[in-house]
Each structure stands twice: as C-alpha cells, then as structure tokens.
Amino acid sequence: MISRFGISSGPCVAAAAAALALAGVTGCASKNYVRNQTAPLVDKTNTLSDKTADNNRNIKDVDQRAQSGIQQAQGAANTAQQNAQTAQKAAGDAETSANDAVHRADSLDQVVKGLDNYRSMADTSVTFGFDKAVLTKDDKDQLDQFAGQLNGAKSYILEVTGGTDSTGSAEYNYALSNRRADAVVQYLASKYGVPAHRFYLIGIGKDKEVAPNNTAEGRKKNRRVEIRLLTNMGGGDSGTQAKSATPTGN
Known part of the structure; x- marks a missing residue:
C-alpha cells in the first residue's frame, strides 16, 4: 500500500x-x-x-x-x-633595711669623733598611736620638758631612735619608725632651733622591742621614739657633728 x-x-x-x-x-x-x-x-x-x-x-x-x-x-x-620577683625584691629590700638599721645603730661611734668623751645626760621617750607618726599634746609637753635641759648644753648630740610594734611587715615598720623619729626631730628643730647636725636619727622598726608584743600594753610601749642627750665631757665641739640617718629639716 x-x-x-x-x-x-x-x-x-x-x-x-x-x-x-x-x-x-x-x-x-x-x-x-x-x-x-x-x-x-x-x-x-x-x-x-x-x-x-x-x-x-x-x-x-x-x-x-x-x-x-x-x-x-x-x-x-x-x-x-x-609575683615571685616582687616578693623576692621585697624580701631583699627588707633585708637591706634591716642591715642598714643595724649598721646605723652600731655606727654612732664612727660618726661622732671622740664618742668616748660623750656621756648620756638625759633621756625621754614618747609613744604613738597604732600606725601613727603624729605627736600628741602630751608628747609635745614631754618634749618641752626635755628640751629645757638643752639650754646649758654647748657640746651635745641628740640620739633619736624610732621604733614600732610587731604588727606589719619589716619594710613598712622601718619607714614608720623613721617617720616617728622625724616628727620628734622636726618639733625640736622648729621650736627650739636645734641645728640639724645635732641629731642622729635611727629608725629600727620592730627589730628592738622594749616590751612584749603579745599584749596591748607592750605593743603601746614599743610604738615609741627614744631621745637621748649626749654631751661632750671634754667640752670640745670642734669636728664633732652627728650625721642624721635620714634627711631632717628645720
């Protein structure tokens, strides 16, 4: 198909x-x-x-x-x-300060020429509140009484030793003891015209206690500044000048 x-x-x-x-x-x-x-x-x-x-x-x-x-x-x-480096530095600083304080306390006879001719004629002490370096009215009254003995002294040095109780670090207490001693120096220098070379200033911190630190009364006694008047029995003042361990002002 x-x-x-x-x-x-x-x-x-x-x-x-x-x-x-x-x-x-x-x-x-x-x-x-x-x-x-x-x-x-x-x-x-x-x-x-x-x-x-x-x-x-x-x-x-x-x-x-x-x-x-x-x-x-x-x-x-x-x-x-x-932190370890900081702690090590703090420990080193504290040790240095402690050694310096011991050296200062032992070196007065090296600083003052003919120290054997000096005798302690008077002494006093003032105490401070906890962590304080400011003189109270009672402290000033006590220093005024002590300063009255300086009028007749022609050849003398003032040994000013600051101390603390055992509370706090050694480094802090060295600084605090120096501030306390300096408060006494400033008061005597400004009110009674004591020249700077008459002062021998020592801050011993808590290294040397005068009373046990395990009681409140003992700690109060350790928070002190001791002032000692040393006079030259020979009467000579030539070449005899105490050097302050820390700067003092008038």
Missing part, C-alpha cells in the same frame, strides 16, 4: 515505529536506572561533606580552645613569675 506521500506503509513502517517506541522506553529505563544508582552515591557524598564540615568546625573549635588555654596558662605563669 502506497501512502499519499508516496511512502509504503507496510510492515517495514510498523517495524520502524516499534523500534522507535522501544528505544524511547529503553532510554527512560536507562535514565531511571542511572538515577536510582547515583542517588545513594550523591546522598553519601553530601553526608560525607557535612561530616567533613562538622569535623573542620570541631577541629577549629578545639584549636581555638587550645590556643586560649595556652594563652591563659602563659598569662598565669607570667603573673606567678612577676
């Missing part, structure tokens, strides 16, 4: 149509097969990618925490080293 287009529509045409239909079905089946086979692989790949990303984040977090911990540990180590 011949079609209107001049092409035979016999068995060959039917066979061709069938082949085309089969090819279409086969193509769809192949695509579905491929899709079914590759879908699990894609899912696994995506899962692995997610896990890899999580692992990278976890590794980064761990690294950040580790770095932070290292920095904190380094900071703590640096702080501990600084």
